[in-house]
Amino acid sequence: MxxxxxxxxxxxxxxxxxxxxxxxxxxxxxxxGLHVAIQDAMGWLxxxxxxxxxxxxxxxxVIEIGIPSEKWDDLETLPGWDIKLDSYLHQPGQWFEYEYDFGDGWMHDALFEGLLVKEKGSKYPKCLGGERACPPEDCGGVRxxxxxxxxxxxxxxxxxQEMVAWLKGHLKKYYPYNPDMSFALRKCAFPVPQPDGKKPFWKNDVL
Structure with a gap:
């Protein structure tokens, strides 16, 4: 192991x-698996x-890895569930890009900081820290x-009042929303990623 x-x-x-x-x-x-871990740590849905x-x-x-989709693919997208991290992550200090929600266009900078030895008794994946609350899902991107x-x-x-009602009625119930709310490590949970890429939003056709 x-x-x-x-x-x-x-x-x-x-x-x-x-x-x-x-x-x-x-x-x-x-x-x-990395995608699922980022989603859970950031607070996306x-x-x-x-x-x-x-x-x-x-x-x-540009090498793109994600979920192949005829609707969005300007580039050939490699299926993320088939590609191990070591296929493209070779050197600490390597930056790459992670985009979530092609409509809102949430762009993330991702830095590979290093390959480390597991701590005895620790469970992985895990979040070590962070700051500020994730934006509400579907709020329209940065703007x-x-x-x-x-x-x-x-x-x-x-x-x-309309925005307050929207936040209250959201699946995640964002209200009251405070962007400067301290990030709570104890609330960061990591489910086991599904290896085949079949996620719930496919069933609802929400892209």
């Missing part, structure tokens, strides 16, 4: 102060498609996120 783990730093692009997480996953994981992207030096081609914050901070805004 392998005694090694990968450590990653994940942060959302274009949001300040940064929303970030640091996670560790077994070295036996595929990119599908895994409603939508995703993609990892690598931009090799001295090459024009919609900042608009939502402006509306919530202005009780007299014409859309204030």
């Amino acid at each position: 392998s005694q090694l783990i990968y450590q990653f730093y994940i942060r959302l692009q274009e949001i300040e102060p940064p929303i970030w997480r640091r996670i560790q996953v077994p070295d036996t994981y595929t990119f599908w 895994d409603y939508h498609l995703h993609a990892f992207r690598f931009r090799p030096k001295h090459k024009r081609d 919609g996120y900042y608009q939502l914050l402006d509306i919530l901070n202005d009780p007299d805004h014409e859309d204030h």
Whole structure:
């Protein structure tokens, strides 16, 4: 049994102060497993498609790993459940990109920080830390996120009550939403990733 783990730093692009997480996953994981771990650590609900992207030096081609889909594929997308992490992650300090929800376009910077030895008695994957609350799912990307914050901070805004009702009625029940809420490690749970890529949103056709 392998005694090694990968450590990653994940942060959302274009949001300040940064929303970030640091996670560790077994070295036996595929990119599908890493996707599930990022979803759980960040606080996303895994409603939508995703993609990892690598931009090799001295090459024009972008390598995309995720869920192949004829609807969205401008690039050939390699199925993440077939590709082990060590296929593309070779050197600590390597940056790559993780996009979630091609409609809202949540772009994450991902840093491979190193290959470490498992701690005795620890369970993996696990989250080591992070800061700030994840944006509400389906809020409209970075622009919609900042608009939502402006509306919530202005009780007299014409859309204030509508946005409060939307947050209260959301599956995750985001209300009251506080973007600066301290990240709670104890609430970070990691289910076992499904190896074949068949996720619930496929059944509901929510892409």
